């Protein structure tokens with residue numbers, strides 16, 4: 001049992017929680033964004049992140065500090081919090097990223113954890129092996145063994161009340177990611193970064209990213225706080241949060257700003273292409289794009305970085321609010337419409353609907369049916385699982401119209417859920433708001449609901465529908481009598 005992390009509200013696998021960071025004396029509200037602070041180049045001062053942006057935690061790189069002479073001495077003398085002038089929690093990376101980029105680093109897990117402890121880090125990281133996507137199974141398995149040995153070493157280092165990361169690797173092999181998650185959860189380490197996903201996000205492979213996270217989550221326990229390492233684009237926060245990621249870190253706000261790239265929740269724009277700034281943050285309220293373009297390079301970069309960070313923090317607040325009210329899936333749907341690759345990510349998430357359903361809240365804000373994808377949401381899956389367990393008897397009418405006393409029982413049918421007893425019509429999610437002009441997926445799902453009910457019951461069923469498409473009716477079991485209400489009603 002990990003008592004430093006508590007999930008309070010659930011929506012799908014997404015959760016609003018609290019991460020206690022004892023060494024900092026700080027409780028971080030999750031899902032949380034950790035701005036990446038480069039100890040050599042500070043685009044925005046950490047103090048400003050705290051006061052202006054509300055950052056409760058940031059991440060910096062202990063390997064860079066350790067290998068830069070002046071920085072190392074200053075960090076050891078003053079401590080990291082004074083060095084960066086930041087009073088929230090500070091997580092430190094170990095140099096594994098440098099290992100992935102440059103192929104070699106000169107530090108062991110014992111040394112780097114001790115160093116992180118000595119400079120006052122609140123969450124430290126061992127030196128794991130970030131196996132890139134699409135690595136061979138053999139390579140991924142071998143490197144995972146090394147990472148697991150390092151986690152064992154990390155458990156043995158005395159770091160007081162500093163929390164320690166237990167990275168979950170395994171490349172794009174779902175079984176390895178799951179095993180890695182299970183192993184990491186069995187250690188006494190504290191925070192669980194899903195590692196080496198940056199190449200997937202850089203290539204817009206959001207579907208693959210979702211599969212990797214889903215696999216890692218199957219291995220991890222519910223009390224494991226999960227960090228999607230290197231995930232800094234606000235466009236994908238809602239999707240990743242819905243898969244159960246609690247921590248995100250953004251270097252993107254600064255890196256993109258240097259190239260005049262402007263982050264939005266619907267993707268990235270180039271400053272040269274903007275005639276208007278579609279954002280209410282202080283930077284965008286006080287400048288036109290032309291004014292930003294006229295600034296010197298340094299100042300322009302700082303303003304864009306501030307905007308990028310405002311957008312990112314605002315989206316993280318929106319994600320937390322959506323989880324609280326149970327409308328996270330609606331937010332994910334909206335974000336999925338920004339880019340076809342995001343739609344792939346959402347569709348991949350729905351492939352894991354049963355996994356998301358296990359922790360989904362049973363009562364949320366009204367279910368909005370917004371697209372064919374809505375028909376595959378966890379709430380629909382759950383309803384169908386329930387139907388499988390219900391067994392009405394006798395002659396049973398399933399109808400989109402009125403009761404009929406000629407039948408022993410009369411149930412309502414509504415796409416996308418399918419049949420349900422009338423008494424349940426005011427319960428979530430059957431209070432769903434559904435458009436008048438439904439798509440085929442809604443009827444298909446309703447037909448699958450009929451099939452699920454039939455599978456568990458010996459009753460004689462009649463389905464009275466309003467002009468369902470042939471494709472949906474073909475999914476209804478053959479022994480169900482069909483009545484088309486269309487034309488009979490007025």
Ligand SMILES: [Zn+2]
Nearest residue numbers: 279281284307
């Ligand atoms: Zn802005």
